[in-house]
Amino acid sequence: MSHDIVLKVIAKLLIPFILLFALYVQFHGDFGPGGGFQAGVIFAAGIILYALTNGPDAAMRIMPPRLLTPLAALGVLLYGGVGIATVLLGGHFLNYDVLAHDAVHGQHYGILLIELGVGVTVASVMLVIFFAFITQEP
Amino acid sequence: MLYFSLLFAVLFGFWLLLSGFWDNGLLLGLGLASSLFVAWIGTRLQSPEQENGYSLGMLLRLPRYLVWLVVAIVKSNIDVVRRVWDPLNQPITPVMGRLPVSQRTSLCKTIYANSITLTPGTVAIEVSDTDVQVHALTRDAFADLAGGEMDREVSRLEVGAGHRRSSPNGKGQA
């Protein structure tokens, strides 16, 4: 288990594409199947693959756990922030129409930001839970 | 830096082909940002103390190798399928053994091990610095592999056809 070079080499080449695919799913939520939740899960799965092949310490160097908890909060904050912003701009809570000059663009940007918040939160919470499990002493 | 630029270019191409929205400025911008971000993470995945073994020459020699590999895959598939349907005339004779690995970089060792596994009938079990443990479905498949043609092809990928090194064990001159 210590030096399985096949898994290490393959994972290094594969993980960038997994992460980019996650971001593709993230930003094409309103054109095809997908959205923030799935994207967050795929992104976290890519990092988990790195932790499985190169060990938890290497994965924690890429995604430091002390950054993950604030990121999870940031995602929720983004979600809430969009809601507050719509209220401040004179609409109802999460009424995206007021975010841009016309309703269609407003909807577009609003959903994009909301989904980004969901994705960030899901990915970081999943990684926090995963790291909590693997660093636990048996 | 070369790795970063190459990775970025490939990732952005990947995004364009996945997305299909080539006239939407917002999505193009997001794609650019995503590719930069992921290429940055991707370069950090490469640990500095470890050689990565990539070179442009290798990339150019790759297509020829892939064609050779696909032909090998088709041949060995046919062999295994015949042994599934006709067990009386073509019985399986499982073999377990070790074969030398002549590649130096871990990337090329990985390519060799994966090529062994990708051709049905032979599976690479454990890869060490000098040899690879192989399980083969038939004695013939093992003998083919021991003949060293695949080893030579991968080594050629590594160093180029011009100055091919001889295999360290004097094998592969079949």
Add this chain to the structure above:
Amino acid sequence: MFAAAAICILVVMALALARAFLGPTVCDRILAVNMFGTKTVLLIAVYGFLTGRPDFLDIAITYALINFIGVIAVLKFVEGIADSEQQPRPDEF
């Protein structure tokens, strides 16, 4: 044509599932589940053509990713248990 292909893939998946139930070792079961997963990817792709919705291909890619990572994770787990126990009992799973 696509329907026939989809049904044949379902038969293959059923055979894989039979191997997953038969075992006998845990590795046989994981092998069968991995095969089941890759056939699911093909089934989703064929089904996308059957219903005329190529959107399904994104789901197929996602499924292939998650299947691969899941199999690697389970294998690491099994390997870890086997390495930590001096007398592995893989038949008891």
Add this chain to the structure above:
Amino acid sequence: MDLLPPLFPDLLLDLLSMALLIGGVFLSISGAVGVIRFPDFYTRLHAAGVTDTLSAGMILAGLMLQAGFTLVTVKLLFILIFLWYTSPVASHALARAAMHTRVEPAEAEVIDADQGDESSAN
């Protein structure tokens, strides 16, 4: 008569893609039968390899011919590359885990191919 030129390639394409699909499905079933029939884990691994490599390739190639030169074909190509890239890794990891859990290969002949050099130290 003037209808033939545009029709003919389509028909040929359909036939070719049907042949690829049938071949892929046949290989898939062969592999599955092998997985059921072969005696031990390591030999089953080879049979499963058939369904992951050429069978998947032929089925996806058949679908690609149906899709033509579109982004759908590109996505099918991505699936194929991904499957061919990961399936040997999964097989390798499976075989390795089987070695670690001491799954014994039934009736396997053991050959030490490199007589008396490095590996004799192992």
